[in-house]
Amino acid sequence: QVQLVESGGGLVQTGGSLRLSCSASGRTFSRYRMAWFRQAPGKEREFVSRISRSGAATLYADSVKGRFTISRDNDKNTVYLEMNSLKPEDTAVYYCAADGGSVPTTLPRNYDYWGQGTQVTVSS
Secondary structure, eight states: OOOEEEEOOEEEETTOOEEEEEEEOSSOGGGSEEEEEEEOTTSOOEEEEEEOSSSOOEEEOTTTTTTEEEEEETTTTEEEEEEOSOOGGGOEEEEEEEEOSSSOOOOGGGOOEEOOOEEEEEEO
């Protein structure tokens, strides 16, 4: 069992930056690939970024590539999402998720554990 708690969301102007954190309970954090998803009102949950168990490999959605950076600290059981050059279309609830499967995935249904989400609002 893994419990995930996100923090760091808020209101920011276009072009601004935020850093999201996701803290995980338990001693098995390093066994999970971690990812960030987001969901805007009236839209489906979409993949944002993923990081491998060791942190050596990352993947980004095209919409955030070059602006967002995912990282993790396995000693602190925490995954981060650094968001720069934010745009109004980045406004959403951001969720972190843990994947214990054998094959990397960007599909929400394949993730085993989810946080409660943190709101990010980018004003124009």
